[in-house]
Amino acid sequence: MERLAHIYGRGVNVVAAGMLAAIFITFLIQIAARYVLTHFGWKLELGWTIELNLTLWLWLVLFTCAFVLRERDHVKFDLIYSHVSPAKKRVFAVLAASSIVVALVAAMPDTWDYVSFYKIKKSPTLRIRLNYVFVIYLVFAAVLILRYGWRIVDVLRGRDLSRDERDILAD
Template sequence: MASVIRFFRARAENVAVGMLAAMFLIFILQITARYVFRSPLGWTVELSLTLWLWLVFWGSAFVLDDRDHVKFDVIYLAVGKRMRKLFAIVSALAIIVGFAAALPDTIDYITFYKIKKSAILRIRLDYVFSIYAVFAVAVTAAYALRVVRIWRGVEDLSGGDPSPGQEAE
């Protein structure tokens, strides 16, 4: 199972790298068009913003680990292992409940945008913003899995970052 997860995470990283590379190339194209040919291209801004939106939510959903996110863990690190387990489960359940409760209205809002299109490229906005629904489902599933891992005692609750070159299991 771990090798399957590593495979899919690597493919998710490939997609993120592709989006970042496309953003960079579009940015260079816009600079060249604007300052060399004195003819700015409007679609480059729109496509860059859309790619940035997708990159942020895609990366947060499929590339970053829980330990990669910014945390305010002063109290968490000051308590014992049993209390850390409780804190971790309660916070994960709060995230699950929050995202799950918001999901129906989120999907409703995204589907409402099928009637609108982007200004220049005419891309339907429900396609543009659909990445948020993917993100919300992925985060909900990841934290549900985290609750199971914490409950089974598999999750590392030390709060410290692994040593360089060492992955936390």
């Protein structure tokens, strides 16, 4: 199981790095076309670079949040959480995870409708169907529902602290 988790972790990191590399290369093409080639009198219309970068950025952020970042990597406002007893931390953890699950589940039908509606529209330059662009949000929401649902189960079973949190508390 640990080997499978390692392969999964490497795979999602490679996908995220590939998207980041594609953004960077596209950005360099855009800079070269705008500043270098125009210096020599060539004018290339590269509107597709902006559209590709925006789409890749959307996918990179949502994909990374869903598949790459661990619980401890997410930004948290823990001013109160860090100063309460372990029992209250469990209550806060269940409330926070439940809020996320309820909100995402409640929004899922409308989100599905929104993404499905965009199958009739295409992006202006690349002519990609917009439901393909926005489907990553459905994946993101579904993964977060599963992750935070599992977090609730872990907290209720008493296994709510990650290895890193346990190590910090032990110090």
